[in-house]
Amino acid sequence: MASVAIVYHSGFGHTAKVAEHxxxxxxxxxxxAVELMAVDxxxxxxxxxADAILFGAPTYMGxxxxxxxxxxxxxxxxWLRQEWQDKLAAGFTNSGGLSGDKLSVLFQLQVxxxxxxxxWVPLPLLPEGTGPEDxxxxxxxxxLMTQSDNAPAETTPPTGDLxxxxxxxxxxxxxxxxxxxxxxxx
Numbered sequence: 001m002a003s004v005a006i007v008y009h010s011g012f013g014h015t016a017k018v019a020e021h022x023x024x025x026x027x028x029x030x031x032x033a034v035e036l037m038a039v040d041x042x043x044x045x046x047x048x049x050a051d052a053i054l055f056g057a058p059t060y061m062g063x064x065x066x067x068x069x070x071x072x073x074x075x076x077x078x079w080l081r082q083e084w085q086d087k088l089a090a091g092f093t094n095s096g097g098l099s100g101d102k103l104s105v106l107f108q109l110q111v112x113x114x115x116x117x118x119x120w121v122p123l124p125l126l127p128e129g130t131g132p133e134d135x136x137x138x139x140x141x142x143x144l145m146t147q148s149d150n151a152p153a154e155t156t157p158p159t160g161d162l163x164x165x166x167x168x169x170x171x172x173x174x175x176x177x178x179x180x181x182x183x184x185x186x
Contacts, residue, residue: 001031001032001033002031002032002033002051002052002173002176002177002179002180003032003033003034003035003046003049003050003051003052003176004026004032004033004034004035004050004051004052004053004054004169004172004173004176005034005035005036005037005046005047005050005052005053005054006019006022006023006026006034006035006036006037006053006054006056006169007037007038007039007042007047007053007054007055007056007071008036008037008038008039008055008056008057008068008092009038009039009040009056009057009058009064009065009067009068009071010038010056010058011058011060011065011067012058012153013152013153014058014094014146014148014153014156014157015056015057015058015092015093015094016038016153017153017157017162018056018092018094018144018146018157018161018162018165019036019056019092020036021162021163021165021166021169022054022056022092022144022165022166022168022169022172023036023169024166024169025165025166025167025168025169025170025171025173026054026169026170026172026173027169027173028166028169028170028173029170029173029174029177031177032173032176032177034169034173035050039067039068039070039071040067042071042074044078047078047084048078048083048084050087051087051088051176051179051180052087052088052089052090052121052172052173052175052176052179053084053087053088053089053113053118054089054090054091054092054169054172055068055089055090055091055092055109055112055113056091056092056093057091057093057105057109058093058094058095059093059094059095059100059101059102059104059105060095061101062100062101062104062105063104063105063108064093064105064108064109072112075116078116079115079116082116082117084116084117084118085116085117085118086117086118086119087116087118087119088118088119088120088121088172088175088176088179089109089110089113089116089118089119089120089121090120090121090122090123090143090144090168090172091105091106091109091110091113091142091143091144092143092144092145092146092165092168093105093106093109093143093144093145093146094145094146094147094148094157095147095148096147096148096149096150097147097150098138098147100147102138102140102145103140103142103145106140106142106143106145107142109143110142110143119179121171121172121175122141122142122143123136123140123141123142123143123144123164123168123171124141124171125141125164125167125168125171127139128160131160132158132159132160132161133158133159133160133163134160135160135163135164135167136164137158137160137161137164138161143168144164144165144168146161146162146164146165147161
């Protein structure tokens, strides 16, 4: 069985909602166990055992949120021991604005994963359009971007962003199954 962990921070509930949809997508893949955890309740044993880790953070002022950065800083021991080397990694972010400088957060997450020796999984989904029902309407390929219009988490992000989150979770889980099978056949 392949294992996928999703670790995230959510200040206002939007990123938590996206993380849940990523989890739903990953859990839809046969042979995958998925663990979802907030940065204030991290299970380090689960992260060590995971075959893939998805990182989710809101975009605050062009960067990950302070609680997510604190989580990143807490992984220096894992980095020193290279415990996450050769795991798959992927990332997602949400902001109120259409841009909100979300790409800088995805770059930050990708560099963080690379420092841990992880292998990055992108979002290879062509945009279906720019409407609220369209998947990948924000046109991201490095990772998942969602947007919440500075509205309550009960009403946003829009359906297309949540459908993209599920697609992304499924995509990463499928790649994880292939990665684990390849490691065992080598």
